[in-house]
Amino acid sequence: EEEEDKLIPELPDFLTGKRFFLYGKFPQNERRLLQRYIVAFNGALEDYMSDKVQFVITSQGWDDSFEDALMENGNLSFVKPSWIFAINNRQKMLPHQPYTVVP
Amino acid sequence: EEEEDKLIPELPDFLTGKRFFLYGKFPQNERRLLQRYIVAFNGALEDYMSDKVQFVITSQGWDDSFEDALMENGNLSFVKPSWIFAINNRQKMLPHQPYTVVP
Numbered sequence: 001e002e003e004e005d006k007l008i009p010e011l012p013d014f015l016t017g018k019r020f021f022l023y024g025k026f027p028q029n030e031r032r033l034l035q036r037y038i039v040a041f042n043g044a045l046e047d048y049m050s051d052k053v054q055f056v057i058t059s060q061g062w063d064d065s066f067e068d069a070l071m072e073n074g075n076l077s078f079v080k081p082s083w084i085f086a087i088n089n090r091q092k093m094l095p096h097q098p099y100t101v102v103p
Numbered sequence: 104e105e106e107e108d109k110l111i112p113e114l115p116d117f118l119t120g121k122r123f124f125l126y127g128k129f130p131q132n133e134r135r136l137l138q139r140y141i142v143a144f145n146g147a148l149e150d151y152m153s154d155k156v157q158f159v160i161t162s163q164g165w166d167d168s169f170e171d172a173l174m175e176n177g178n179l180s181f182v183k184p185s186w187i188f189a190i191n192n193r194q195k196m197l198p199h200q201p202y203t204v205v206p
Binding site: 062066067070073074076077078095097098099100102103 | 165169173174177179180181182198200201202203205206
């Protein structure tokens with residue numbers, strides 16, 4: 001029984017308790033890939049920039065609408081997709097700050 | 104009595120509850136100026152990158168030591184001096200995210 005359990009691969013829960021919104025356009029299948037990683041790592045995906053969102057992932061760089069979003073929710077972080085891909089590559093949670101999107 | 108009170112200029116408390124560390128070298132008197140604004144606006148200045156620090160202000164851009172600092176304290180934000188000067192210019196609290204320092 002125990003030995004059998006060991007054969008079941010577990011998904012790592014790097015993103016537990018973190019809430020994401022994918023903003024704007026992404027190249028090719030990148031949006032789908034981000035969705036898969038975020039959900040696989042137990043993060044939560046929001047459908048819009050609700051006040052629950054902590055991380056806005058964008059491929060497009062800084063957007064003027066982010067200023068307005070910050071007025072509504074001062075805790076937002078705007079981050080590049082490479083943060084999520086780096087977490088997958090390194091197979092561990094990494095700080096988001098080095099991947100921040102700036103104007 | 105009330106009229107006299109109105110003549111006393113009050114310092115705005117834009118930075119109440121926020122803790123800062125000034126990292127590295129700053130041009131000319133910029134470090135002193137940052138200290139004055141932060142203290143004037145009721146922010147707290149730390150002498151080293153303690154775990155109480157929320158905002159590291161630097162003129163030097165991203166420093167490799169920031170990676171290590173983030174391992175100790177995942178809540179750190181690395182921000183340009185222009186954030187503090189913008190708060191003074193606009194005379195209101197502004198979100199720090201647009202002034203983030205990135206690698």
